[in-house]
Amino acid sequence: MENKQKAFSKLIKDNQGLIIKVSRLYTHSLEDQEDLFQEIVLQLWKSYDSFQGNSKISTWMYRVALNTAITLFRKKTRQPQTDELQDFHSKDFLEDNDEKQQQISLLYKVIKLLPDVERAIVMMYLDDEPYKEIAETLGITEVNARVKMNRLKKILKELMIKHA
Amino acid sequence: MPNSEDFDIDSLKKTWQDQVISDGYDQNEIESMLNKKSRNYVKYILWISIAEFVIFGLINFLALFSTDFQTDFTSILNKLQIRNQNEVEFSLDRIYYWMKIFSLIITGVFVVIFYLNYKKINVESNLKKFITHIIHFKKTVNLFIFSNIFLLILFIASFTSFIVFTIKKQNIHIDNPTFWGLITGVIFSLLICIILILLYYKLAYGILLKRLSVNLKQLEKIDSEKI
Numbered sequence: 001m002e003n004k005q006k007a008f009s010k011l012i013k014d015n016q017g018l019i020i021k022v023s024r025l026y027t028h029s030l031e032d033q034e035d036l037f038q039e040i041v042l043q044l045w046k047s048y049d050s051f052q053g054n055s056k057i058s059t060w061m062y063r064v065a066l067n068t069a070i071t072l073f074r075k076k077t078r079q080p081q082t083d084e085l086q087d088f089h090s091k092d093f094l095e096d097n098d099e100k101q102q103q104i105s106l107l108y109k110v111i112k113l114l115p116d117v118e119r120a121i122v123m124m125y126l127d128d129e130p131y132k133e134i135a136e137t138l139g140i141t142e143v144n145a146r147v148k149m150n151r152l153k154k155i156l157k158e159l160m161i162k163h164a
Numbered sequence: 165m166p167n168s169e170d171f172d173i174d175s176l177k178k179t180w181q182d183q184v185i186s187d188g189y190d191q192n193e194i195e196s197m198l199n200k201k202s203r204n205y206v207k208y209i210l211w212i213s214i215a216e217f218v219i220f221g222l223i224n225f226l227a228l229f230s231t232d233f234q235t236d237f238t239s240i241l242n243k244l245q246i247r248n249q250n251e252v253e254f255s256l257d258r259i260y261y262w263m264k265i266f267s268l269i270i271t272g273v274f275v276v277i278f279y280l281n282y283k284k285i286n287v288e289s290n291l292k293k294f295i296t297h298i299i300h301f302k303k304t305v306n307l308f309i310f311s312n313i314f315l316l317i318l319f320i321a322s323f324t325s326f327i328v329f330t331i332k333k334q335n336i337h338i339d340n341p342t343f344w345g346l347i348t349g350v351i352f353s354l355l356i357c358i359i360l361i362l363l364y365y366k367l368a369y370g371i372l373l374k375r376l377s378v379n380l381k382q383l384e385k386i387d388s389e390k391i
Contacts (some may be wrong), residue, residue, distance in 0.1 A: 005195055005198060006191075006195070008198075009191045009192075009194040009195040009198075010191060012194045013188075013189065013190065013191045013194055016185065016188050016189060016194075017183075017185045017188075020185050020187065020188065021183075035203070037189070038197045038200055039202060039203065039204060041194060041197045041198070042197065042198070042200065042202045043202070043204075043287050045198050046202075046287070047286075047287055047288050050288065051288070060288065063287070063288050063289070063290065063291075064287050064288060066291060067287050067288075067289070067291055067294045068204070068287065070291060070379055071205065071291070071294060071295055071298065071375075071376060071379065072204035072205050072206055072287070073204060073205070074203055074204060074205055074208065100179050100182070100183075103176060103179050104179060104180065104183045107176060107179075107180060115378075115379075115382050116378075116379050116382065117291070117379055117382040117383055117386065118382070120291070122173075125173070125177075126173070126176070126177055126180040126181070127180070127181060128177060128181065136290060137290055137291065138290060138291045138292065138383060139290035139291050139292025139293055139383060140292070140383055140386050140387050141387060144386050144387050144389065145386075147389065148386050148389070152173075153172075153173045153174075156171075156173055157171045157172065157173065160171040161171055164171070
Protein backbone atom coordinates (compact mmCIF):
# COMPACT_ATOMS: atom_id res chain seq x y z
CA MET A 1 0.00 0.00 0.00
CA GLU A 2 2.79 2.39 0.98
CA ASN A 3 4.67 1.63 -2.23
CA LYS A 4 1.53 2.24 -4.22
CA GLN A 5 1.04 5.61 -2.52
CA LYS A 6 4.66 6.53 -3.19
CA ALA A 7 4.43 5.53 -6.85
CA PHE A 8 1.20 7.50 -7.20
CA SER A 9 2.49 10.65 -5.50
CA LYS A 10 5.61 10.55 -7.67
CA LEU A 11 3.46 10.23 -10.78
CA ILE A 12 1.39 13.22 -9.69
CA LYS A 13 4.45 15.28 -8.76
CA ASP A 14 5.98 14.65 -12.20
CA ASN A 15 2.75 15.55 -14.01
CA GLN A 16 1.31 18.19 -11.69
CA GLY A 17 1.56 20.93 -14.33
CA LEU A 18 -1.63 19.64 -15.97
CA ILE A 19 -3.56 19.62 -12.66
CA ILE A 20 -2.31 23.08 -11.69
CA LYS A 21 -3.36 24.51 -15.07
CA VAL A 22 -6.86 22.99 -14.72
CA SER A 23 -7.10 24.26 -11.12
CA ARG A 24 -6.11 27.78 -12.17
CA LEU A 25 -8.52 27.81 -15.11
CA TYR A 26 -11.58 26.73 -13.14
CA THR A 27 -11.25 28.75 -9.93
CA HIS A 28 -11.17 32.41 -8.95
CA SER A 29 -9.33 32.32 -5.65
CA LEU A 30 -6.17 30.74 -4.31
CA GLU A 31 -8.15 28.84 -1.67
CA ASP A 32 -10.43 27.25 -4.29
CA GLN A 33 -7.43 26.57 -6.52
CA GLU A 34 -5.72 24.57 -3.76
CA ASP A 35 -8.96 22.76 -2.90
CA LEU A 36 -9.56 21.83 -6.53
CA PHE A 37 -5.98 20.54 -6.89
CA GLN A 38 -6.56 18.35 -3.83
CA GLU A 39 -9.93 17.09 -5.08
CA ILE A 40 -8.43 16.17 -8.47
CA VAL A 41 -5.59 14.30 -6.73
CA LEU A 42 -8.15 12.41 -4.61
CA GLN A 43 -10.22 11.46 -7.65
CA LEU A 44 -7.08 10.34 -9.50
CA TRP A 45 -6.11 8.24 -6.47
CA LYS A 46 -9.57 6.61 -6.41
CA SER A 47 -9.29 5.65 -10.05
CA TYR A 48 -5.58 4.76 -9.91
CA ASP A 49 -6.23 1.00 -9.72
CA SER A 50 -8.40 0.96 -12.80
CA PHE A 51 -5.96 3.19 -14.70
CA GLN A 52 -2.60 1.53 -14.20
CA GLY A 53 -1.35 1.28 -17.75
CA ASN A 54 -4.76 1.02 -19.40
CA SER A 55 -4.43 4.35 -21.18
CA LYS A 56 -1.99 7.22 -21.67
CA ILE A 57 -1.22 9.14 -18.45
CA SER A 58 -2.33 12.41 -20.04
CA THR A 59 -5.65 10.91 -21.26
CA TRP A 60 -6.47 9.60 -17.78
CA MET A 61 -5.38 12.81 -16.06
CA TYR A 62 -7.29 15.11 -18.42
CA ARG A 63 -10.50 13.12 -18.04
CA VAL A 64 -10.39 12.96 -14.26
CA ALA A 65 -9.14 16.54 -13.84
CA LEU A 66 -11.72 18.08 -16.19
CA ASN A 67 -14.62 15.95 -14.89
CA THR A 68 -13.71 17.02 -11.37
CA ALA A 69 -13.25 20.70 -12.20
CA ILE A 70 -16.35 21.04 -14.39
CA THR A 71 -18.76 18.70 -12.62
CA LEU A 72 -17.71 17.52 -9.18
CA PHE A 73 -15.98 20.42 -7.50
CA ARG A 74 -17.88 22.55 -5.00
CA LYS A 75 -16.32 25.99 -4.80
CA LYS A 76 -16.04 27.64 -1.39
CA THR A 77 -15.89 31.18 -2.70
CA ARG A 78 -18.60 32.71 -4.79
CA GLN A 79 -18.08 33.44 -8.49
CA PRO A 80 -16.73 37.00 -8.71
CA GLN A 81 -18.50 39.66 -10.76
CA THR A 82 -16.90 40.49 -14.12
CA ASP A 83 -15.37 43.77 -12.90
CA GLU A 84 -13.90 42.07 -9.82
CA LEU A 85 -12.43 39.42 -12.07
CA GLN A 86 -10.94 42.09 -14.31
CA ASP A 87 -9.30 43.74 -11.28
CA PHE A 88 -7.96 40.41 -10.02
CA HIS A 89 -6.38 39.58 -13.37
CA SER A 90 -5.18 43.08 -14.17
CA LYS A 91 -3.31 43.11 -10.87
CA ASP A 92 -1.79 39.76 -11.66
CA PHE A 93 -0.90 40.90 -15.13
CA LEU A 94 0.70 44.21 -14.11
CA GLU A 95 2.97 42.48 -11.63
CA ASP A 96 4.44 40.28 -14.33
CA ASN A 97 7.50 41.89 -15.80
CA ASP A 98 8.57 39.12 -18.08
CA GLU A 99 6.92 39.34 -21.51
CA LYS A 100 6.20 35.61 -21.71
CA GLN A 101 4.71 35.64 -18.24
CA GLN A 102 2.51 38.55 -19.30
CA GLN A 103 1.28 36.55 -22.28
CA ILE A 104 0.49 33.57 -20.06
CA SER A 105 -1.39 35.77 -17.57
CA LEU A 106 -3.36 37.28 -20.43
CA LEU A 107 -4.15 33.81 -21.78
CA TYR A 108 -5.47 32.67 -18.40
CA LYS A 109 -7.47 35.86 -18.08
CA VAL A 110 -9.26 35.49 -21.43
CA ILE A 111 -9.72 31.70 -21.30
CA LYS A 112 -11.46 32.14 -17.95
CA LEU A 113 -14.01 34.35 -19.65
CA LEU A 114 -15.19 31.35 -21.73
CA PRO A 115 -17.82 28.79 -20.63
CA ASP A 116 -16.51 25.64 -18.85
CA VAL A 117 -16.54 23.28 -21.83
CA GLU A 118 -14.85 25.77 -24.16
CA ARG A 119 -12.12 26.35 -21.57
CA ALA A 120 -11.37 22.61 -21.69
CA ILE A 121 -11.12 22.61 -25.50
CA VAL A 122 -8.73 25.59 -25.50
CA MET A 123 -6.55 24.18 -22.73
CA MET A 124 -6.14 20.82 -24.44
CA TYR A 125 -5.45 22.54 -27.76
CA LEU A 126 -2.77 24.74 -26.21
CA ASP A 127 -1.23 21.63 -24.66
CA ASP A 128 -1.02 20.19 -28.19
CA GLU A 129 -3.46 17.36 -27.60
CA PRO A 130 -4.80 15.95 -30.88
CA TYR A 131 -8.43 16.73 -31.81
CA LYS A 132 -9.27 13.03 -31.49
CA GLU A 133 -8.18 13.15 -27.83
CA ILE A 134 -10.07 16.42 -27.17
CA ALA A 135 -13.24 14.95 -28.72
CA GLU A 136 -12.98 11.69 -26.79
CA THR A 137 -12.34 13.46 -23.48
CA LEU A 138 -15.38 15.66 -23.86
CA GLY A 139 -17.72 13.23 -25.64
CA ILE A 140 -18.14 15.28 -28.83
CA THR A 141 -17.23 14.49 -32.43
CA GLU A 142 -13.74 15.19 -33.72
CA VAL A 143 -15.08 17.38 -36.55
CA ASN A 144 -17.07 19.51 -34.13
CA ALA A 145 -14.09 19.86 -31.79
CA ARG A 146 -12.04 21.16 -34.72
CA VAL A 147 -14.77 23.56 -35.89
CA LYS A 148 -15.33 24.83 -32.34
CA MET A 149 -11.61 25.42 -31.83
CA ASN A 150 -11.33 27.39 -35.07
CA ARG A 151 -14.17 29.63 -33.91
CA LEU A 152 -12.61 29.95 -30.47
CA LYS A 153 -9.30 31.09 -31.97
CA LYS A 154 -11.04 34.16 -33.40
CA ILE A 155 -12.93 34.84 -30.17
CA LEU A 156 -9.77 34.52 -28.07
CA LYS A 157 -7.84 36.84 -30.38
CA GLU A 158 -10.53 39.50 -30.04
CA LEU A 159 -10.64 39.05 -26.26
CA MET A 160 -6.86 39.33 -26.00
CA ILE A 161 -6.76 42.53 -28.05
CA LYS A 162 -9.52 43.95 -25.87
CA HIS A 163 -7.92 42.99 -22.56
CA ALA A 164 -4.22 43.57 -23.38
CA MET B 165 2.59 48.25 -28.47
CA PRO B 166 1.85 44.60 -29.27
CA ASN B 167 0.59 43.79 -32.77
CA SER B 168 -2.29 41.45 -33.52
CA GLU B 169 0.16 38.67 -34.48
CA ASP B 170 1.10 38.46 -30.81
CA PHE B 171 -2.43 37.35 -30.05
CA ASP B 172 -2.51 34.39 -32.36
CA ILE B 173 -3.35 31.28 -30.32
CA ASP B 174 -1.12 29.01 -32.39
CA SER B 175 1.90 31.21 -31.87
CA LEU B 176 1.20 31.24 -28.12
CA LYS B 177 1.15 27.45 -27.83
CA LYS B 178 4.86 27.17 -27.04
CA THR B 179 4.72 29.93 -24.44
CA TRP B 180 1.77 28.15 -22.78
CA GLN B 181 3.52 24.80 -22.76
CA ASP B 182 6.75 26.28 -21.39
CA GLN B 183 5.05 28.12 -18.51
CA VAL B 184 6.89 27.77 -15.24
CA ILE B 185 4.83 26.16 -12.50
CA SER B 186 6.07 27.95 -9.43
CA ASP B 187 3.31 26.89 -7.04
CA GLY B 188 3.91 23.12 -7.34
CA TYR B 189 3.71 20.53 -4.56
CA ASP B 190 6.38 18.12 -3.33
CA GLN B 191 5.82 14.37 -3.00
CA ASN B 192 5.10 14.50 0.77
CA GLU B 193 2.45 17.18 0.32
CA ILE B 194 0.78 15.09 -2.39
CA GLU B 195 0.87 11.97 -0.20
CA SER B 196 -0.73 13.81 2.70
CA MET B 197 -3.56 14.92 0.38
CA LEU B 198 -4.59 11.26 0.00
CA ASN B 199 -5.77 11.20 3.62
CA LYS B 200 -8.02 14.24 3.22
CA LYS B 201 -11.77 13.98 2.75
CA SER B 202 -13.30 14.40 -0.68
CA ARG B 203 -15.78 17.26 -0.99
CA ASN B 204 -17.74 16.84 -4.18
CA TYR B 205 -21.17 17.18 -5.76
CA VAL B 206 -21.77 13.47 -6.41
CA LYS B 207 -21.13 12.69 -2.74
CA TYR B 208 -23.50 15.52 -1.85
CA ILE B 209 -26.18 14.24 -4.26
CA LEU B 210 -25.68 10.68 -2.95
CA TRP B 211 -26.34 11.69 0.68
CA ILE B 212 -29.33 13.85 -0.24
CA SER B 213 -30.74 11.01 -2.35
CA ILE B 214 -30.30 8.49 0.46
CA ALA B 215 -32.07 10.92 2.83
CA GLU B 216 -34.89 11.33 0.29
CA PHE B 217 -35.19 7.56 -0.08
CA VAL B 218 -35.41 7.09 3.67
CA ILE B 219 -37.84 9.99 4.27
CA PHE B 220 -40.23 9.15 1.42
CA GLY B 221 -39.93 5.42 2.07
CA LEU B 222 -40.83 6.01 5.73
CA ILE B 223 -43.77 8.30 4.87
CA ASN B 224 -45.05 5.70 2.46
CA PHE B 225 -44.62 2.82 4.90
CA LEU B 226 -46.16 4.76 7.78
CA ALA B 227 -49.14 5.68 5.66
CA LEU B 228 -49.67 2.12 4.50
CA PHE B 229 -48.75 0.18 7.64
CA SER B 230 -50.17 2.49 10.32
CA THR B 231 -52.58 0.75 12.75
CA ASP B 232 -54.09 4.14 13.65
CA PHE B 233 -55.60 4.20 10.21
CA GLN B 234 -57.90 1.27 11.03
CA THR B 235 -59.31 3.10 14.11
CA ASP B 236 -59.62 6.39 12.20
CA PHE B 237 -61.36 4.63 9.37
CA THR B 238 -63.87 2.90 11.71
CA SER B 239 -64.71 6.25 13.32
CA ILE B 240 -65.23 7.83 9.87
CA LEU B 241 -67.56 4.96 8.94
CA ASN B 242 -69.48 5.54 12.19
CA LYS B 243 -69.78 9.26 11.53
CA LEU B 244 -71.07 8.60 8.04
CA GLN B 245 -73.57 6.07 9.46
CA ILE B 246 -72.40 3.35 7.12
CA ARG B 247 -73.92 -0.07 7.82
CA ASN B 248 -72.29 -3.55 7.51
CA GLN B 249 -69.02 -2.06 8.68
CA ASN B 250 -67.23 -5.42 8.93
CA GLU B 251 -67.93 -6.15 5.29
CA VAL B 252 -66.76 -2.68 4.26
CA GLU B 253 -63.61 -2.93 6.36
CA PHE B 254 -62.82 -6.33 4.88
CA SER B 255 -62.99 -4.91 1.36
CA LEU B 256 -60.74 -2.04 2.36
CA ASP B 257 -58.28 -4.45 3.98
CA ARG B 258 -57.87 -6.18 0.65
CA ILE B 259 -57.12 -2.89 -1.16
CA TYR B 260 -54.72 -2.12 1.64
CA TYR B 261 -52.94 -5.47 1.37
CA TRP B 262 -52.26 -5.12 -2.37
CA MET B 263 -51.02 -1.58 -1.93
CA LYS B 264 -48.50 -2.74 0.70
CA ILE B 265 -47.22 -5.44 -1.68
CA PHE B 266 -47.05 -2.96 -4.56
CA SER B 267 -45.23 -0.40 -2.41
CA LEU B 268 -42.65 -2.96 -1.25
CA ILE B 269 -42.00 -4.08 -4.84
CA ILE B 270 -41.59 -0.45 -6.00
CA THR B 271 -39.12 0.35 -3.21
CA GLY B 272 -37.13 -2.83 -3.86
CA VAL B 273 -36.89 -2.20 -7.60
CA PHE B 274 -35.82 1.41 -7.04
CA VAL B 275 -33.12 0.54 -4.52
CA VAL B 276 -31.57 -1.82 -7.11
CA ILE B 277 -31.82 0.77 -9.96
CA PHE B 278 -30.44 3.47 -7.64
CA TYR B 279 -27.40 1.32 -6.81
CA LEU B 280 -26.78 0.31 -10.44
CA ASN B 281 -27.00 3.93 -11.65
CA TYR B 282 -24.65 5.07 -8.91
CA LYS B 283 -22.09 2.43 -9.96
CA LYS B 284 -22.24 3.76 -13.54
CA ILE B 285 -20.81 7.14 -12.45
CA ASN B 286 -17.16 6.83 -13.37
CA VAL B 287 -14.85 9.81 -13.21
CA GLU B 288 -12.78 8.32 -16.05
CA SER B 289 -15.71 8.53 -18.51
CA ASN B 290 -15.84 11.31 -21.05
CA LEU B 291 -17.41 14.54 -19.80
CA LYS B 292 -20.72 14.09 -21.60
CA LYS B 293 -21.21 10.55 -20.33
CA PHE B 294 -20.14 11.58 -16.83
CA ILE B 295 -22.71 14.40 -16.63
CA THR B 296 -25.44 12.24 -18.19
CA HIS B 297 -24.84 9.44 -15.67
CA ILE B 298 -25.03 11.85 -12.72
CA ILE B 299 -28.31 13.28 -14.05
CA HIS B 300 -29.71 9.74 -14.60
CA PHE B 301 -28.72 8.80 -11.08
CA LYS B 302 -30.56 11.80 -9.65
CA LYS B 303 -33.56 11.11 -11.86
CA THR B 304 -33.90 7.59 -10.41
CA VAL B 305 -34.47 9.12 -7.00
CA ASN B 306 -36.95 11.62 -8.42
CA LEU B 307 -38.85 8.83 -10.12
CA PHE B 308 -38.98 6.92 -6.83
CA ILE B 309 -40.40 9.95 -5.07
CA PHE B 310 -42.94 10.64 -7.80
CA SER B 311 -44.03 7.01 -7.78
CA ASN B 312 -44.53 7.30 -4.01
CA ILE B 313 -46.61 10.43 -4.48
CA PHE B 314 -48.60 8.58 -7.12
CA LEU B 315 -49.11 5.69 -4.73
CA LEU B 316 -50.35 8.03 -1.99
CA ILE B 317 -52.73 9.76 -4.42
CA LEU B 318 -53.98 6.38 -5.58
CA PHE B 319 -54.44 5.31 -1.98
CA ILE B 320 -56.38 8.43 -0.98
CA ALA B 321 -58.41 8.38 -4.20
CA SER B 322 -59.42 4.73 -3.78
CA PHE B 323 -60.26 5.38 -0.12
CA THR B 324 -62.45 8.38 -1.02
CA SER B 325 -64.17 6.69 -3.96
CA PHE B 326 -64.77 3.63 -1.82
CA ILE B 327 -66.60 5.73 0.78
CA VAL B 328 -68.58 7.61 -1.87
CA PHE B 329 -69.47 4.33 -3.55
CA THR B 330 -70.63 2.77 -0.22
CA ILE B 331 -72.68 5.86 0.66
CA LYS B 332 -74.47 5.67 -2.69
CA LYS B 333 -74.92 1.89 -2.45
CA GLN B 334 -76.47 2.07 1.03
CA ASN B 335 -78.61 5.10 0.10
CA ILE B 336 -77.28 7.02 3.06
CA HIS B 337 -78.39 10.61 3.14
CA ILE B 338 -75.74 13.02 4.34
CA ASP B 339 -76.10 16.76 4.19
CA ASN B 340 -74.26 18.51 1.42
CA PRO B 341 -71.82 20.51 3.59
CA THR B 342 -70.47 17.34 5.26
CA PHE B 343 -70.09 15.54 1.95
CA TRP B 344 -68.44 18.41 0.14
CA GLY B 345 -66.36 19.20 3.23
CA LEU B 346 -64.91 15.69 3.04
CA ILE B 347 -64.16 15.88 -0.70
CA THR B 348 -62.70 19.42 -0.50
CA GLY B 349 -60.55 18.48 2.50
CA VAL B 350 -59.08 15.49 0.68
CA ILE B 351 -58.36 17.46 -2.53
CA PHE B 352 -56.94 20.44 -0.63
CA SER B 353 -54.50 18.37 1.47
CA LEU B 354 -53.39 16.49 -1.63
CA LEU B 355 -52.74 19.74 -3.50
CA ILE B 356 -50.74 21.22 -0.60
CA CYS B 357 -48.58 18.07 -0.42
CA ILE B 358 -47.92 18.07 -4.17
CA ILE B 359 -47.09 21.81 -4.27
CA LEU B 360 -44.64 21.48 -1.35
CA ILE B 361 -42.90 18.50 -2.95
CA LEU B 362 -42.67 20.23 -6.35
CA LEU B 363 -41.29 23.37 -4.70
CA TYR B 364 -38.63 21.32 -2.95
CA TYR B 365 -37.67 19.75 -6.26
CA LYS B 366 -37.51 23.07 -8.06
CA LEU B 367 -35.10 24.30 -5.39
CA ALA B 368 -33.06 21.11 -5.14
CA TYR B 369 -32.75 20.89 -8.92
CA GLY B 370 -31.98 24.58 -9.23
CA ILE B 371 -29.08 24.41 -6.84
CA LEU B 372 -27.64 20.99 -7.47
CA LEU B 373 -28.20 20.28 -11.11
CA LYS B 374 -28.10 23.70 -12.75
CA ARG B 375 -24.37 23.56 -13.44
CA LEU B 376 -24.64 20.02 -14.82
CA SER B 377 -27.46 20.93 -17.17
CA VAL B 378 -25.66 24.07 -18.39
CA ASN B 379 -22.53 22.07 -19.26
CA LEU B 380 -24.52 19.27 -20.89
CA LYS B 381 -26.30 21.86 -23.03
CA GLN B 382 -22.95 23.37 -24.02
CA LEU B 383 -21.70 19.97 -25.18
CA GLU B 384 -24.92 19.27 -27.09
CA LYS B 385 -24.75 22.72 -28.68
CA ILE B 386 -21.18 22.12 -29.89
CA ASP B 387 -22.27 18.84 -31.45
CA SER B 388 -25.33 20.36 -33.09
CA GLU B 389 -23.66 23.47 -34.53
CA LYS B 390 -23.65 23.74 -38.28
CA ILE B 391 -20.23 23.07 -39.79
